[in-house]
Amino acid sequence: xxxxxxxxxxxxxxxxxxxxxxxxxxxxxxxxxxxxxxxxxxxxxxxxxxxxxxxxxxxxxxxxxxxxxxxxxxxxxxxxxxxxxxxxxxxxxxxxxxxxxxxxxxxxxxxxxxxxxxxxxxxxxxxxxxxxxxxxxxxxxxxxxxxxxxxxxxxxxxxxxxxxxxxxxxxxxxxxxxxxxxxxxxxxxxxxxxxxxxxxxxxxxxxxxxxxxxxxxxxxxxxxxxxxxxxxxxxxxxxxxxxxxxxxxxxxxxxxxxxxxxxxxxxxxxxxxxxxxxxxxxxxxxxxxxxxxxxxxxxxxxxxxxxxxxxxxxxxxxxxxxxxxxxxxxxxxxxxxxxxxxxxxxxxxxxxxxxxxxxxxxxxxxxxxxxxxxxxxxxxxxxxxxxxxxxxxxxxxxxxxxxxxxxxxxxxxxxxxxxxxxxxxxxxxxxxxxxxxxxxxxxxxxxxxxxxxxxxxxxxxxxxxxxxxxxxxxxxxxxxxxxxxxxxx
Amino acid sequence: xxxxxxxxxxxxxxxxxxxxxxxxxxxxxxxxxxxxxxxxxxxxxxxxxxxxxxxxxxxxxxxxxxxxxxxxxxxxxxxxxxxxxxxxxxxxxxxxxxxxxxxxxxxxxxxxxxxxxxxxxxxxxxxxxxxxxxxxxxxxxxxxxxxxxxxxxxxxxxxxxxxxxxxxxxxxxxxxxxxxxxxxxxxxxxxxxxxxxxxxxxxxxxxxxxxxxxxxxxxxxxxxxxxxxxxxxxxxxxxxxxxxxxxxxxxxxxxxxxxxxxxxxxxxxxxxxxxxxxxxxxxxxxxxxxxxxxxxxxxxxxxxxxxxxxxxxxxxxxxxxxxxxxxxxxxxxxxxxxxxxxxxxxxxxxxxxxxxxxxxxxxxxxxxxxxxxxxxxxxxxxxxxxxxxxxxxxxxxxxxxxxxxxxxxxxxxxxxxxxxxxxxxxxxxxxxxxxxxxxxxxxxxxxxxxxxxxxxxxxxxxxxxxxxxxxxxxxxxxxxxxxxxxxxx
Numbered sequence: 001x002x003x004x005x006x007x008x009x010x011x012x013x014x015x016x017x018x019x020x021x022x023x024x025x026x027x028x029x030x031x032x033x034x035x036x037x038x039x040x041x042x043x044x045x046x047x048x049x050x051x052x053x054x055x056x057x058x059x060x061x062x063x064x065x066x067x068x069x070x071x072x073x074x075x076x077x078x079x080x081x082x083x084x085x086x087x088x089x090x091x092x093x094x095x096x097x098x099x100x101x102x103x104x105x106x107x108x109x110x111x112x113x114x115x116x117x118x119x120x121x122x123x124x125x126x127x128x129x130x131x132x133x134x135x136x137x138x139x140x141x142x143x144x145x146x147x148x149x150x151x152x153x154x155x156x157x158x159x160x161x162x163x164x165x166x167x168x169x170x171x172x173x174x175x176x177x178x179x180x181x182x183x184x185x186x187x188x189x190x191x192x193x194x195x196x197x198x199x200x201x202x203x204x205x206x207x208x209x210x211x212x213x214x215x216x217x218x219x220x221x222x223x224x225x226x227x228x229x230x231x232x233x234x235x236x237x238x239x240x241x242x243x244x245x246x247x248x249x250x251x252x253x254x255x256x257x258x259x260x261x262x263x264x265x266x267x268x269x270x271x272x273x274x275x276x277x278x279x280x281x282x283x284x285x286x287x288x289x290x291x292x293x294x295x296x297x298x299x300x301x302x303x304x305x306x307x308x309x310x311x312x313x314x315x316x317x318x319x320x321x322x323x324x325x326x327x328x329x330x331x332x333x334x335x336x337x338x339x340x341x342x343x344x345x346x347x348x349x350x351x352x353x354x355x356x357x358x359x360x361x362x363x364x365x366x367x368x369x370x371x372x373x374x375x376x377x378x379x380x381x382x383x384x385x386x387x388x389x390x391x392x393x394x395x396x397x398x399x400x401x402x403x404x405x406x407x408x409x410x411x412x413x414x415x416x417x418x419x420x421x422x423x424x425x426x427x428x429x430x431x432x433x434x435x436x437x438x439x440x441x442x443x444x445x446x447x448x449x450x451x452x453x454x455x456x457x458x459x460x461x462x463x464x465x466x467x468x469x470x471x472x473x474x475x476x477x478x479x480x481x482x483x484x485x486x487x488x489x
Numbered sequence: 490x491x492x493x494x495x496x497x498x499x500x501x502x503x504x505x506x507x508x509x510x511x512x513x514x515x516x517x518x519x520x521x522x523x524x525x526x527x528x529x530x531x532x533x534x535x536x537x538x539x540x541x542x543x544x545x546x547x548x549x550x551x552x553x554x555x556x557x558x559x560x561x562x563x564x565x566x567x568x569x570x571x572x573x574x575x576x577x578x579x580x581x582x583x584x585x586x587x588x589x590x591x592x593x594x595x596x597x598x599x600x601x602x603x604x605x606x607x608x609x610x611x612x613x614x615x616x617x618x619x620x621x622x623x624x625x626x627x628x629x630x631x632x633x634x635x636x637x638x639x640x641x642x643x644x645x646x647x648x649x650x651x652x653x654x655x656x657x658x659x660x661x662x663x664x665x666x667x668x669x670x671x672x673x674x675x676x677x678x679x680x681x682x683x684x685x686x687x688x689x690x691x692x693x694x695x696x697x698x699x700x701x702x703x704x705x706x707x708x709x710x711x712x713x714x715x716x717x718x719x720x721x722x723x724x725x726x727x728x729x730x731x732x733x734x735x736x737x738x739x740x741x742x743x744x745x746x747x748x749x750x751x752x753x754x755x756x757x758x759x760x761x762x763x764x765x766x767x768x769x770x771x772x773x774x775x776x777x778x779x780x781x782x783x784x785x786x787x788x789x790x791x792x793x794x795x796x797x798x799x800x801x802x803x804x805x806x807x808x809x810x811x812x813x814x815x816x817x818x819x820x821x822x823x824x825x826x827x828x829x830x831x832x833x834x835x836x837x838x839x840x841x842x843x844x845x846x847x848x849x850x851x852x853x854x855x856x857x858x859x860x861x862x863x864x865x866x867x868x869x870x871x872x873x874x875x876x877x878x879x880x881x882x883x884x885x886x887x888x889x890x891x892x893x894x895x896x897x898x899x900x901x902x903x904x905x906x907x908x909x910x911x912x913x914x915x916x917x918x919x920x921x922x923x924x925x926x927x928x929x930x931x932x933x934x935x936x937x938x939x940x941x942x943x944x945x946x947x948x949x950x951x952x953x954x955x956x957x958x959x960x961x962x963x964x965x966x967x968x969x970x971x972x973x974x975x976x977x978x
């Protein structure tokens with residue numbers, strides 16, 4: 001063991017951060033067979049002390065390797081090498097070759113930190129030191145009364161900061177009282193559904209679309225209406241023709257989830273017209289609009305909402321990080337009282353300590369600076385993946401959707417390939433690729449002309465062209481294994 | 490203004506903590522008319538510097554005064570005196586005499602920090618310095634990967650710590666995988682209802698009982714069955730006779746919420762027998778069992794559960810503090826897979842940072858020490874209130890339920906008095922007293938023989954005999970105003 005850990009030195013001048021260097025060296029050692037499956041790697045403390053780095057640096061590297069399935073933590077027994085099944089490594093313990101990753105319900109988004117994981121911002125680029133300083137200061141200033149029952153609807157300072165942010169960045173004005181802080185996307189839906197939905201209400205849902213949305217409306221007794229998405233976003237004309245009497249529509253106008261399409265202005269206007277006539281509610285899930293690579297972020301649908309029919313949902317999971325568990329919903333003035341009355345049943349679950357910390361992070365300008373940096377970074381990292389996929393796949397096999405923002409890439413597959421089979425096999429090999437067909441509102445028969453067929457890939461954590469190449473090759477190999485289309489070199 | 494702030498000095502030798510001395514002096518000044526309604530009090534900074542104390546000390550005092558309605562924060566305009574309407578003070582600005590507190594939906598628990606607030610542990614006694622140190626250390630050791638999607642079911646270290654705690658203190662053994670960490674009581678119900686409930690399922694509910702429980706089961710399409718509570722807890726025999734085919738029963742066996750009654754052993758056995766025969770699920774809401782003043786806490790119902798029918802719900806809101814937003818549910822082995830499958834829809838909302846901090850707080854022994862101290866403290870503070878109420882009220886007017894634990898006191902009222910009217914008036918005057926009749930499962934007509942008629946009062950934040958006396962006199966005055974029973978001296 002110690003021979004391994006002594007066999008490399010870190011290069012502080014290297015372009016890659018230290019944790020990344022450790023990650024790459026250990027991964028290489030595993031792939032070269034120098035570290036055998038089942039063997040122990042040095043403890044975080046030992047490795048940190050040998051390399052002369054902070055423990056957090058080693059933890060970052062080990063965490064990444066664990067997430068990718070190369071390492072496995074065995075508690076007291078230490079951390080051992082546990083290569084994903086796809087890499088046929090020399091093995092000293094056959095039982096550790098069994099599947100590392102649990103099968104994931106394909107209808108629901110997985111929430112791992114594997115490569116290609118959807119919905120995950122660039123974790124390496126988040127200003128952790130600043131955040132840590134802010135939270136530490138906030139907790140030192142916690143008074144006795146801050147320990148009591150938290151404000152049902154969220155902490156006032158955060159509601160104020162969000163109102164200012166929305167005005168600056170999303171183009172609409174609201175009072176802080178219209179903003180309800182929530183502990184994630186599900187609590188946002190709980191609040192809306194609990195305050196407003198009646199059983200049997202029709203709900204227009206984008207097809208394909210985020211599976212969680214559908215699950216919640218179904219569970220509440222609503223009638224989901226699948227509305228197809230084309231290159232202008234949700235097909236409003238079709239929806240009005242098919243089911244005009246719906247009471248809700250849920251849309252992702254900035255970058256449609258999952259296709260990445262931006263809803264056209266004429267569709268936006270048609271949607272708002274319908275809502276005004278029908279007295280329906282439009283839920284704008286603005287989950288990643290902040291990340292647009294070309295030009296400014298588009299104004300929100302809410303900014304066009306002259307009749308007060310749009311309920312706007314935002315989240316800090318993508319703009320800050322998912323472990324925060326913090327999101328928010330902005331309701332029209334006419335709904336404030338109704339939603340407030342429901343809040344005692346759905347107390348905001350984000351602890352006030354973290355709400356106040358987010359407010360301070362915004363007010364000190366860190367939030368705006370971070371978003372600006374991420375816009376550039378995500379353009380760069382998407383470029384890595386696009387280039388690597390283009391090199392690994394022919395365009396008649398896989399074709400990348402063009403899009404101008406967001407944090408995931410959507411690629412259409414040739415009809416002869418089955419996206420669900422590929423995604424399942426990829427997941428088993430530790431790649432969190434998702435199948436577009438799993439995001440259908442109603443599952444159609446395989447072979448159906450309209451069946452979406454493609455792959456969804458998160459790219460914010462692909463930090464180099466080299467890594468993008470490595471991951472694309474792994475994916476390409478899976479295609480070969482399954483379909484026999486092409487040969488892996 | 491400065492004349493007021495200079496007119497008193499703190500006594501570090503005094504038994505009351507510094508914040509309390511400030512609180513009492515300012516309150517006295519308001520009640521004596523030295524500080525007039527509408528006038529500004531010194532800023533926190535100014536007051537702290539004049540008295541030579543930390544700003545947090547003044548913040549604690551002002552926070553308490555604001556919560557009790559004596560002060561009102563006006564943002565940039567500073568903090569002004571705003572006495573509750575009940576105290577007919579000399580007033581210099583009539584408009585500030587209008588009602589300070591919004592009316593509270595009587596069917597739902599309010600969540601203020603007013604005197605008598607239910608469900609609020611002793612905020613002054615929580616070891617904030619230790620907690621702050623632990624959270625600060627945890628955030629310094631946050632690695633990049635900790636920012637990603639959190640574990641759906643909760644952080645492993647916390648699940649392990651809770652399992653050990655339950656074994657030591659609640660008398661049953663479970664695997665950490667049976668424990669699901671949740672962001673409060675509502676998320677616990679969401680998880681159970683979402684995984685297990687079918688529309689139309691019958692649910693036995695304690696009557697009177699916690700209104701939130703009923704609201705959630707109703708919203709999910711269940712059929713609530715009100716089962717009366719007597720001095721042995723829920724009347725199981727009655728429930729079996731009336732509605733044996735229920736699929737759920739929700740009980741608070743340690744100290745029934747709200748009456749404080751402990752469920753007898755024979756009732757416990759009858760409940761478990763029924764559940765085993767009926768294949769029904771018993772939800773044990775063990776919300777405050779930790780606080781028993783005489784002898785050890787009773788073992789949980791779950792510890793008698795040989796057939797695996799009990800779903801156990803616990804919370805850190807009472808054992809630590811409500812602003813944490815953290816609770817947990819322990820499901821029988823047979824349900825683990827089913828609940829896990831539902832978790833992607835209900836991701837644990839408590840941020841991993843705070844989950845890890847709670848785990849460290851438990852593992853370092855602070856949790857056990859704190860509970861032990863609180864058992865003594867709550868016995869003492871309940872004593873203050875009991876003695877003060879006994880002095881202020883005759884027993885034919887108000888009779889205190891005897892109970893051996895919990896953090897709230899239940900007092901029955903004479904039939905000639907209407908608890909709802911008294912509670913409403915008390916709330917308007919800044920006292921968070923609740924009416925027992927508002928906790929009925931089905932609202933009965935006034936005058937009904939069976940109508941519960943009493944008051945619920947939280948006592949953990951009543952820190953002295955003097956304060957208990959002051960509050961009891963305020964309450965007694967409200968009785969006089971409303972009913973003309975007795976005269977206020």
